[in-house]
Amino acid sequence: MSGIFAGLRKKGRLTEDDVSTMLREVRVALLEADVNFQVAKDFVKRVKEQAVGEEIYGSLTADQTIVKIVRDEIVALLGGGETPMNWGSAPPTVVLMAGLQGSGKTTSCAKLAKWFIKQGKKPLMAACDLQRPAAVKQLQVLGEQVGVPVFGPDDAGGTTDPVEVAKKALEKAKYLFNDVLILDTAGRLSIDQPLMDELARVVQATKPNEVFLVLDSTTGQEAVNVAEAFHAKLALTGSVFTKMDGDARGGAVLSVRATTGVPVRFIGVGEQVEALELFFPDRMAGRIIGMGDVLGIIEKVETAMSGEDAQGFEDKMKSGKLDFNDFLQQMKMVKKMGPLKNVLKMVPGLAGQIPDDALEQVDDRQMDYLEAIVLSMTPQERTNPDILNGSRRRRIARGSGRSPEEVNRLIDQLYVMRRSMKQFNQMGKRFKKLGKRR
DSSP: OHHHHHTTTTOSSOOHHHHHHHHHHHHHHHHHTTOOHHHHHHHHHHHHHHHTTOOOOTTOOHHHHHHHHHHHHHHHHTTSSOOOOOOOSSSOEEEEEEOOTTSSHHHHHHHHHHHHHHTTOOEEEEEEOOSSTTHHHHHHHHHHHHTOOEEOGGGGTSOOOHHHHHHHHHHHHHHTTOSEEEEEEOOOSSOOHHHHHHHHHHHHHHOOSEEEEEEEGGGTTHHHHHHHHHHHHHOOOEEEEEOTTTTOOSHHHHHHHHHHOOOEEEEEOSSSTTOEEEOOHHHHHHHHTTOOOHHHHHHHHHHHSOHHHHHHHHHHHHHTOOOHHHHHHHHHHHHHTOOHHHHHHHSTTHHHHSOHHHHHTOOTHHHHHHHHHHHTSOHHHHHOGGGOOHHHHHHHHHHHTOOHHHHHHHHHHHHHHHHHHHHHHHHHHHHHHHHHHO
16 A cells, blocks of 8 residues: 555645545555455545545645545544453453354464463363364363363263353352353354354353454455354454464455454464454554554564563673674564564554565574574583684584575674674763763
């Protein structure tokens, strides 16, 4: 969309022809991103009504005015603001997770449990999916990863009735004083009446405070049909979109929110159990039109790096004494932030400058290669890179499976960083002295 808006630069006022030409391209971009046809049509109509003859806002140029209008409309389409959690009047708060097979429902249960732990809550997960082979075992394994207990059919006396498992799990959650009970329900390859009847019986037995529909963001416009069918039967309170770190452009998110009115509550941005984010309409709108998401980047950094680590790294940068232990620490931090291409998309201005094809070619394995080189060094070599002579470098290359040229390049980069940090530090000291003299 950045390229579309660029064509309106240097115009003092927006004519109807200018807006019509631009909106035709916007509509094509929306349809290519799997936005529902009627949603795209209504969206373009609303933007045109506001944009034709619109005076330039303050110091904004014509293209910036259009960006503002489009962004505001996308935010409105996505719901406007954050939707708070519907906490129960008395614990536990029951969250029912529904969805078709393959949407990432069971994994999302574990991710959501991890998110609740970060909020200071004590969750319990219940394995009510007794249709899919190994679904119970999968949830138990994920439960061990996030440190959350799982209530299964064996705990309910070996029953094969998911409704009975849900009821017993609710009793157990009350007994253990759990704050939240997450119900992982059965899915199907497609929507059918037995699935809906079973889910309705679980809802009736547990009276959930939240009913989340888990949707695969790569399914495109089919997500609308799925959402409408589930919403008609279960009265959904929110949706969770998975695989938002892949090739999905967010079209399904726009379509489902606009057609059903069901708010998007969370998005999955990776396979790790930590890769679940609250959904913020304004941030998503910024990403869609290429404005980035600074707050999202800050949150990722804060999550990946503790205060002590940040302070220690800052001290090292000021002294110019960075070593490969620091480099390794930063590599691990960047990995925690998720796929590198997703982080680049969040940088304001950068997403619009880098073509989609180029972003997709960003390979996180390059970081693994660099990490392998550092891990092939001895602790002494990491702390004191000055001792890395030719024979040591050849040994590191053999140990890491990389070429000697790659090893030399990485070592040179560390020295460049050291010099840069020293120069910045010296400049900062000079400015401080000048300030004191004045």
